[in-house]
Amino acid sequence: MDRGINDIGIIGLAVMGRNLVLNIADKGFSVAAFNRTTAVTQEFAGTLQPGQKIQPCYSLEEFVGALTKPRAVMIMVKAGNAVDAVIEGLVPVLEPGDIIIDGGNSYFGDTDRRVKSLAERGIHFLGVGISGGEFGARYGPSMMPGGPREAYEPVRVIFEAIAAKADGQPCVTYLGPASAGHYVKMVHNGIEYGVMQLISETYALMKMALGLTNDELARVYADWDAGELNSYLVEITSKIFRRRDDSTGSYLIDVILGEAGQLGTGMWTSQSAMDLHVPVPNIDVAVAMRSLSALEEERALAARLLTSVGGVPKTASQPHIEHVRGALRAAMIITYAQGFAHLRVASKALGFNLNLEDVAGVWRGGCIIRALLLRDIKGAFERSPELPNLLLDPPLSHEVASLRPALAEVVGGATISGIPVPGFMNALAYLDAYRTEWLPSNLIQAQRDYFGAHTYRRVDRDGIFHTDWLTE
Ligand code: 6PG
Secondary structure, eight states, X not given: OOTTOBSEEEEOOSHHHHHHHHHHHHTTOOEEEEOSSHHHHHHHHHTOOTTOOEEEESXXXXXXXXXXXXXXXXXXXXXXXXXXXXXXXXXXXXXXXXXXXXXXXXOHHHHHHHHHHHHTTTOEEEEEEEESXXXXXXXXXXXXXXXOHHHHHHHHHHHHHHSOEETTEESBOOOBSTTHHHHHHHHHHHHHHHHHHHHHHHHHIIIIITOOOHHHHHHHHHHHHTTTTOBHHHHHHHHHHHOBOTTTOSBGGGGSOOOOOOXXXXXXXXXXXXXXXXXXXXXXXXXXXXXXXXXXXXHHHHXXXXXXXXXXXXXXXXXXXHHHHHHHHHHHHHHHHHHHHHHHHHHHHHTOOOOHHHHHHHTTSSSTTOBTHHHHHHHHHHHOTTOSOGGGSHHHHHHHHHHHHHHHHHHHHHHXXXXXXHHHHHHHHHHHXXXXXXXXXXXHHHHHHHHHOOOBOOSXXXXXXXXXXXXX
């Protein structure tokens, strides 16, 4: 293959990187592919079919020389130091006007730093969130690009060709400057954590309180997926319950240790929401529950110790599956509402100028949190682009209000039975707090003023007030 003719180059040929290479080549673009470890590139080269417009490269110089200008180089390596190491290697061999694209789950603060330092050298940096796992990378991910707008134009046609499609639209659009893309991907993952937690709680309820078998669970989730709960996460949940373990023949789910891992994006979402004073309790609790799940030994001890104190929890009347379904729908809406409210505030505070209708559009296909619900959400932002919270959208608020009894029923029953449902509890508490005009926070203000002279505002007069509480 001649030098300098490839439309784009990919660095990092682990599964996500190589699947993106194949996806891009399938769409008729030519791709240069490079991996730091030559053996990986060689192995990948050995899998290529004749006629595929893919050029495996064995040095950075060969790789960079194989790209048309301005060069577009996409990095698909593990987030963190590895990204900086690749950038360091690239900078001396690139020219002003070239574009580096980071397609990993990078922390948005790192992306801001990279955008800035590369801009000083005339090199554009795009932080692109990519969702959909291995399959998405190969056949159509959801893509969340952010960075200098002029750097997006040259790669736009490639991104639009390789992205998933929803209602005929590509699930990619330029989202905003600097780290806007990686920020949106971070919140995507926060919502992903929240919804996964809720689905796991429906599993606990239906297994522990209703005694459903794995086959029955598979059928329930498949049935839910066919209705308004239609979503990738509910769909794969149904498939998971059918899967048998190759080595033992038993259901695979029953031999998987319940210690949930986490790579950090959920925690970053919680932390950054906290920094912005945006309440996202369903994301917070999902992160906390993964951490709690890892305390295996302590929980075993506590199971013996704490169940004997105060007696074994009573068994409440069995939850109705329809209530569980309604509770999941309500809590899912509430979780997405928290994520979008977070983005609304971050957009203003960090200057992203996000269009939340676009974000909902990009998430409709290809990504892990794709769901029928995103159509309703897109509609809500189409009707009201500045909506601060999805619970203020009339159709969604009406639906959540009508599902509140089911949510309360499920939380109440689970609480009496001692089945932990912190995701549902937080969704219900958030809903109730959000829809309550009067909150007891006047007492908190009084206490703050009492012990720290932190002052308070009054309901009947403007101004800032302090009371000398010690003089009666
Ligand atoms: C996606 C996923 C992907 C990855 C998560 C897993 O959108 O394709 O979110 O990015 O699977 O990072 O995160 P945890 O390991 O933290 O669950």
